[in-house]
Amino acid sequence: MNSSSTSARRFWREALSIWRLGMARLLPRWWQILLIVGVGAALVLLGSAWDNQLLQRIRQSDHEPLTLTAKSLSFWGDVIWAVMLAAVLFIVGWKFGCPRWRQIAWAILISVLASTIILNCFRLTLGRPRPTNPVADGFYGPHLRDHKYHSFPSGHATSAFAPAVAVAAAAPLIGAPCLLFAGCVSWSRLQLNQHHPLDVATGAALGSLIGLCFGSAVQGARFRMRRKKSRL
Numbered sequence: 001m002n003s004s005s006t007s008a009r010r011f012w013r014e015a016l017s018i019w020r021l022g023m024a025r026l027l028p029r030w031w032q033i034l035l036i037v038g039v040g041a042a043l044v045l046l047g048s049a050w051d052n053q054l055l056q057r058i059r060q061s062d063h064e065p066l067t068l069t070a071k072s073l074s075f076w077g078d079v080i081w082a083v084m085l086a087a088v089l090f091i092v093g094w095k096f097g098c099p100r101w102r103q104i105a106w107a108i109l110i111s112v113l114a115s116t117i118i119l120n121c122f123r124l125t126l127g128r129p130r131p132t133n134p135v136a137d138g139f140y141g142p143h144l145r146d147h148k149y150h151s152f153p154s155g156h157a158t159s160a161f162a163p164a165v166a167v168a169a170a171a172p173l174i175g176a177p178c179l180l181f182a183g184c185v186s187w188s189r190l191q192l193n194q195h196h197p198l199d200v201a202t203g204a205a206l207g208s209l210i211g212l213c214f215g216s217a218v219q220g221a222r223f224r225m226r227r228k229k230s231r232l
Contacts, residue, residue, distance in 0.1 A: 007094075011094075014099060014103055014106055017103075017217070018103055018106040018214060018218065019106075020217075022107070022216070022217040023114075023213075025217070025225050025226075029209065029213070032209060036206050036209065037122050037153065037202060039202075040152070040205075041126065041202075044137075044196075044198050045138070045139075047198075048137040051137075051196045051197055054196075055197055058190050058191075058197065059190060059191055059193060061193070067192070070188035070189075070191035071188070071192065073184050073187075074156060074185065074188045074194075077160050077188065079112055079116075081181065082108050082109070082112050082159070083112075085105075085108060085167070086106075086108040087105070089101045089105040089108070090102050093105065100218065103170070103217075103219055104166075104167060104170045104171060104215075107163075107167075107170060107214040107215050107217060108163040108167060110214050111162040111207075111210055111211045111213075111214040111215070114210050114214070115206070115207050115210045115211070116155075116159055119153060119158045119159070119203070122152070124142060124150065125141070126141075127139055127140035127142060128140070128151040128196075128199070129148060130149070130150070130193075130194055131193045131194070131195070131196060132148070132193055133148040151194075151195055152195075152202065153200075153202040153206055154189055154194075154200045154202070154203035154204075155203065156185055156186065156189050156194075156203070157185070157186040157189065157195070157199070157201075158203035158204070160186060160204075161182045161211060162207035162210045162211040162214075164181065165208045165215060166214050166215035167211075167215065168211075168215065168223070169215025169218070169221050169223040169224070170215045170218035170221045172222050183204075186204055187200075212225050213225055
């Protein structure tokens with residue numbers, strides 16, 4: 001009983017450490033988050049016609065095997081894969097007494113949580129219609145419950161790239177296929193006509209920034225983001 005309690009406290013301390021160190025990197029970069037979303041939104045306003053044309057060039061709506069593949073990628077790429085990978089890494093770290101693998105698992109989960117919260121602050125308030133929405137493109141303001149206006153930024157791209165980059169920063173050999181998978185998930189949203197290219201690009205950039213902050217918090221991370229004093 002004492003051993004289980006000690007292990008639980010150790011795991012909890014590891015999670016708090018990743019959260020604290022990751023947030024110490026993320027919070028001072030609030031302006032970079034605003035910059036990524038602001039530039040993406042400006043490009044939407046200036047080039048929505050180009051964005052829609054590019055989407056039509058990328059999509060192959062009459063290719064059923066590609067569409068089925070995209071549906072599968074969208075299903076597994078929506079947080080599920082990240083939770084599964086985190087569970088595997090945590091179990092490996094627990095069974096073999098390797099705290100670094102457990103830290104990577106925590107970085108995956110926390111980056112997904114942080115990216116989801118930050119993403120929805122923008123997606124639910126900007127109100128860009130999805131490609132399937134028949135209204136004119138643009139920003140329509142807050143639509144908290146109407147899924148048809150949750151196009152920008154892409155939630156799948158953000159929540160796929162955040163854990164992928166977190167893993168890549170801490171363990172590049174594992175992170176490389178994770179980044180490839182995140183790219184495929186982002187493509188799937190275009191193939192399924194759920195997002196525009198700028199939605200996906202903005203989400204990928206946003207998720208990458210968040211993932212790098214928490215991946216840098218892992219002990220012995222290969223790619224580290226410097227800690228800065230908060231400007232808040």
